[in-house]
Amino acid sequence: MKFENASIKNLESVEEYVEKLMLSGKIFQREYVEEHIFIGLQRSGQEEIERQNTEFGGIEKYLYIRMNTEDGAFITAKVNRSYFEKAEVSAQEAWGLAEKNTNKESFVMGLAEYMARRFGKCMETMLFLDQTPFYVVTNKSGHKGASAILNKKMLSEFGKKYNINKVVVIPSSIHEMFILSADILESVGMKELTKMVQYVNKNEVSDKEQLSDRAYILDI
Structure with a gap:
């Protein structure tokens, strides 16, 4: 071990x-x-x-x-x-x-609400370019929570609630993932989204906590 x-x-x-x-x-x-x-x-x-x-x-x-x-x-x-x-x-x-x-410990939540609950920051909304909202996928402890993205049942229920059947997955770190409706691809390509992941990794995330240098598309 x-x-x-x-x-x-x-x-x-x-x-x-x-x-x-x-x-x-x-x-x-x-x-x-x-x-x-x-x-x-x-x-x-x-x-x-x-x-x-x-x-x-x-x-x-x-x-x-x-x-x-x-x-x-x-x-x-x-x-x-x-x-x-x-x-x-x-x-x-x-x-x-x-x-x-x-x-059992995983959840998905709007990024604005998550930031407000965890850090006490008041944010009415947090949007990406064409007003597509970000959602956080993580766990209750906020530690090693990126694996919550493997919870198929949770993501399916999320999709039904928001009428979303395909998402873009942004690997934030080993502690959380970001997801947003794949509708974003109508205005922003995967190449640009991947560049965003790479920029964040380079400037915000330590090497040992990085997951990947690219974005993904996932059916839910």
């Missing part, structure tokens, strides 16, 4: 907490896995972890365990294949459990 410091400043506390979990064997127990395994998204690579391709070229999905500490913070750990030699679930079962947990 590859541990990451998600929201704890004291590295010693992280190491102590992880060591305690590993020694107790709790992290391998089925009951624990059922509640703490999720799906994350990242650039496609060669890491020796439990991962699969997605329909978004250049982006892969992987499994991670999210550990909640006593002070309300959390640590995440990417799951490698050797993990399942000790775990009380198979890799196939783990993917199903992770999908369930990920979908």
